Structures are given as C-alpha cells and as structure tokens.
Amino acid sequence: MSAEDFAAMLDKAGLLGVVTKYQDHCLVRSASAAVAGVGIGIGIGTFIGTMAGAHGEISGNTLAEQLKTGFGRTMHESLRRGYAVGRSFGIAGAAFVATECSIEKWRARHDVFNAVFAGITAGAAMGAWNARAAAAPAVARAVAMNAAQFAALALAFELGSDAFAAFKAKHAA
Numbered sequence: 001m002s003a004e005d006f007a008a009m010l011d012k013a014g015l016l017g018v019v020t021k022y023q024d025h026c027l028v029r030s031a032s033a034a035v036a037g038v039g040i041g042i043g044i045g046t047f048i049g050t051m052a053g054a055h056g057e058i059s060g061n062t063l064a065e066q067l068k069t070g071f072g073r074t075m076h077e078s079l080r081r082g083y084a085v086g087r088s089f090g091i092a093g094a095a096f097v098a099t100e101c102s103i104e105k106w107r108a109r110h111d112v113f114n115a116v117f118a119g120i121t122a123g124a125a126m127g128a129w130n131a132r133a134a135a136a137p138a139v140a141r142a143v144a145m146n147a148a149q150f151a152a153l154a155l156a157f158e159l160g161s162d163a164f165a166a167f168k169a170k171h172a173a
Contacts, residue, residue, distance in 0.1 A: 026101035030094045037093030038086045045085030049078035096122040096150070112162070115154040123150025 060066040100118035104110055127146030131139045 026098055026105070029101050030098035033097035034090040034094035037089035037091075041086035041089030042082040044089075045082035046078045048085065049081030050074055052077050052081065092122065092126055095125060096154070100154075112155065112158045115158040116151050119151035119154030120147045123147040126150070 060069050096118055099121045100114050103117050103121075104114045107114065123146040124143045127142040127144070128139060130146070131142035134142070
C-alpha cells in the first residue's frame with residue numbers, strides 16, 4: 001500500500017484530519033520518536049549483545065550442558081544490551097524531536113537550523129546526563145562533544161532527507 005493509498009483510506013474513513021491535527025503536536029511527535037528509538041535500539045542492542053555473549057569459557061561436562069550455558073549467557077547479554085541501548089535511543093529520540101518541534105513552533109519556520117539547534121540542545125543534555133558523576137572539566141568536554149556530534153548527525157539527516165525529497169519530486173513527474 002502506497003502512502004497515497006493510505007492517505008485516501010484515512011480520508012475516506014474521516015480520519016485524515018484527525019491524524020494531521022495530532023501530527024502537529026510536539027508531544028505526539030516526541031512519543032512516536034521515543035517508540036521508534038526504543039524499537040531500533042532494542043534491535044541494535046540485541047545484535048551487539050549476541051556478539052558479546054558468545055565469548056568466554058563455557059562450563060559443562062557434556063555438549064548439551066555447554067550449549068545450554070552458552071545460550072543462556074548469550075540470551076541474558078542480548079536482553080541486557082537490548083534494554084540499555086533501546087532506552088538510550090528512545091530518550092535521545094524523544095529529547096531531539098521535542099526540542100526540534102518546540103524550536104520549529106517558536107521560529108515559525110521549517111528549515112535546517114531547527115535540526116541543528118535541536119541537535120546541539122539534545123546532545124548537550126545527553127552529554128551532561130551521561131557525565132554527571134565526573135569532574136567539571138570532563139562534564140564540559142562531554143557536553144561539547146555530544147552537542148557537536150548530535151548537531152552534525154542532525155544536519156546530515158536533514159540535508160539528506162531534503163535531497164531525497166527533491167530527488168523524489170524531480171523523478172515523480
């Protein structure tokens with residue numbers, strides 16, 4: 001089903017206005033980014049955990065005991081990493097989208113600067129939170145590095161999505 005077909009189905013059911021109305025709310029956009037971030041983070045974390053849990057000495061006398069121990073350790077590490085990475089991606093996504101949406105409403109325009117400012121703000125907040133137990137110079141360094149990284153990533157995504165939209169519009173006709 002294409003996006004146009006889905007929009008036509010929503011319009012026929014009388015839901016297109018409702019979806020469009022609530023899509024403009026920062027809280028809804030932030031919550032959807034959090035859910036997407038958690039989902040992506042769980043997938044990435046589970047993959048990383050599978051690789052991390054596959055190493056080490058496997059105890060057990062028989063092959064069945066060794067497989068049971070290895071599988072249990074791998075599953076435990078996968079779930080632990082999936083939860084941790086999913087939580088981080090969800091928080092980062094929600095913070096970024098809430099900040100970008102608020103800046104967009106405040107500036108009353110949609111451009112690349114909203115994403116960059118949101119990246120700086122969300123990155124600085126995440127850096128400060130992650131380095132909260134460190135000394136002041138380490139916190140300042142973490143804030144600066146995370147702000148720069150988030151802003152660069154937001155800029156790359158924003159420019160990439162704009163270029164893709166222009167390419168799609170050019171080749172659609």
